[in-house]
Amino acid sequence: MSSTPVLFCADPLNPRAVDGHFAPEARQVRASGGTVALIDHDALLAGDAERAVARVPRGLGAAWYRGWMIPTDGYAALDLALAARDARLLVPPEHYRAAHQLPGWYGTFAAVTPASGWLPTAPGVVPEAAELARVARALPAGPGIVKDYVKSRKHEWDEACFVPELTDVAGLRRVVARLVELQEEFLAGGVVVRAFERFVGEEARVWWLDGEPRLLTPHPDSDAHAMVTPDLDQLRGPVRDLGVRFVTTDVARRDDGVWRVVEVGDAQVSDLHRATAPEEFAALLTDAPPSTSGNEA
Ligand SMILES: Nc1ncnc2c1ncn2[C@@H]1O[C@H](COP(=O)(O)OP(=O)(O)OP(=O)(O)O)[C@@H](O)[C@H]1O
Numbered sequence: 273m274s275s276t277p278v279l280f281c282a283d284p285l286n287p288r289a290v291d292g293h294f295a296p297e298a299r300q301v302r303a304s305g306g307t308v309a310l311i312d313h314d315a316l317l318a319g320d321a322e323r324a325v326a327r328v329p330r331g332l333g334a335a336w337y338r339g340w341m342i343p344t345d346g347y348a349a350l351d352l353a354l355a356a357r358d359a360r361l362l363v364p365p366e367h368y369r370a371a372h373q374l375p376g377w378y379g380t381f382a383a384v385t386p387a388s389g390w391l392p393t394a395p396g397v398v399p400e401a402a403e404l405a406r407v408a409r410a411l412p413a414g415p416g417i418v419k420d421y422v423k424s425r426k427h428e429w430d431e432a433c434f435v436p437e438l439t440d441v442a443g444l445r446r447v448v449a450r451l452v453e454l455q456e457e458f459l460a461g462g463v464v465v466r467a468f469e470r471f472v473g474e475e476a477r478v479w480w481l482d483g484e485p486r487l488l489t490p491h492p493d494s495d496a497h498a499m500v501t502p503d504l505d506q507l508r509g510p511v512r513d514l515g516v517r518f519v520t521t522d523v524a525r526r527d528d529g530v531w532r533v534v535e536v537g538d539a540q541v542s543d544l545h546r547a548t549a550p551e552e553f554a555a556l557l558t559d560a561p562p563s564t565s566g567n568e569a
C-alpha cells in the first residue's frame with residue numbers, strides 16, 4: 273500500500289521547492305517513499321485557491337497538508353480547488369476548524385483546559401464593553417488572558433494578552449482593543465477570554481494520530497533540556513471525542529500538580545521544536561493509513 277501524499281507549502285521564491293521551514297520534513301517523506309506535492313500558500317491567502325493548487329498533480333487523491341497555518345475559509349477553498357483536480361484533503365475542512373479554532377475544541381476539552389468564553393468579531397472591530405462583561409461574568413473572577421480564536425499576542429503580554437482582573441471591564445476591554453489592533457486583518461474568528469491558571473515548568477506538545485499519542489516534543493518556545501513528561505490519561509477521551517485524525521495538545525503542569533491543556537491544534541499546521549528529528553515527524557504522516565474505519569472510505 274503506498275502512503276498518503278503530503279501537500280507542502282512551496283518556497284515563495286522558488287515555486288518548485290518546498291518552503292525551507294518544512295524542507296527537512298519533506299525530505300524525510302520522500303526518503304521513505306512518500307509523495308510530496310506543492311501548494312502556493314501566498315496565492316491561497318490572497319484568495320486564489322485555483323492558482324494555489326496549479327502544481328498539484330491531477331488524481332492525487334486524499335492528501336495530508338503540512339505547512340503554515342491557513343484561515344478556516346482558505347482551508348475550505350483549498351479543499352474545493354483540489355476536488356477540481358481529483359484530489360482532496362485527508363482532514364476535511366470541518367475537522368480542521370474543530371482542531372484549529374478554540375471554539376471548535378473547547379467543549380470537548382472543557383474539563384482539562386482553563387475556563388473560556390468567546391465573541392465572534394471581524395478584524396479591526398473591538399467588541400462592546402457590555403458583550404465583554406457578559407463573557408467575563410461566566411468565568412471565575414481574577415486574572416485572565418485574551419487571544420483570538422487561534423493565536424495570542426503573548427509577546428505583548430502586558431498590553432495585549434494578560435488581564436489582571438476580569439471583573440474590571442474597562443481594563444479587559446483595553447487589552448482586547450490592543451489585541452484587535454495588533455492582529456490587524458489577521459484576527460482569526462473573534463476574541464477569546466480565558467481564566468488565568470498558574471503553570472510551572474515548560475510546556476510539552478503531544479502529537480496525536482488516530483487517537484494515540486505518537487510523539488512528545490517540547491513546545492517550540494520551550495527549552496528542550498527542561499522537557500517534561502505529562503500524564504496523558506485524562507486526554508485520551510477528549511482527543512478521541514474530538515475525532516480529528518492528527519492533532520496536537522500543548523500541556524503544562526498547574527501549580528497544584530494537575531496537567532492542563534493550554535491549547536489544541538490541527539497538527540498539520542503545528543510547528544515542530546527545532547530539536548525534534550524531522551524523520552520522527554515524517555514517519556507519522558507516511559505510516560498513517562489513508563483512512564480509518566468509521567472515516568470515509
Ligand atoms: N489560561 C491561561 N493561563 C495561564 N497562562 C496562559 C493561559 N493561556 C495561555 N497562557 C500562556 O500564554 C502562552 C500563549 O498562549 P497560547 O498558547 O494560547 O497562544 P498562542 O499564541 O497560540 O501560542 P503558540 O501558538 O505559540 O503556542 C501559553 O504558552 C501560556 O504560557
Ligand SMILES: [Mg+2]
Pocket residue numbers: 522534535
Ligand atoms: Mg500555544
